[in-house]
Amino acid sequence: MDREDRTREARTEPRPDDRERQRERAAAPPIEREHETWQGILEEDERRERERS
Structure with missing residues (x-):
């Protein structure tokens, strides 16, 4: 997994605080x-x- 893949994956995964707000x-x-x-x-x-x- 290269740097670009990790960045793309991080963008699609909601942040913990976003999950809490939902x-x-x-x-x-x-x-x-x-x-x-x-x-x-x-x-x-x-x-x-x-x-x-």
Whole structure:
């Protein structure tokens, strides 16, 4: 294995801190909405639209 092969291999292998960040992203809690039902979510979205205008 020459120097170029090692460099190419090193680039394809994720760094340990990158692996840790991916694990954190996978374990992130879902975005919480005010209402859990689809109807409540629609009402919340409509309310936000009215507030913007």
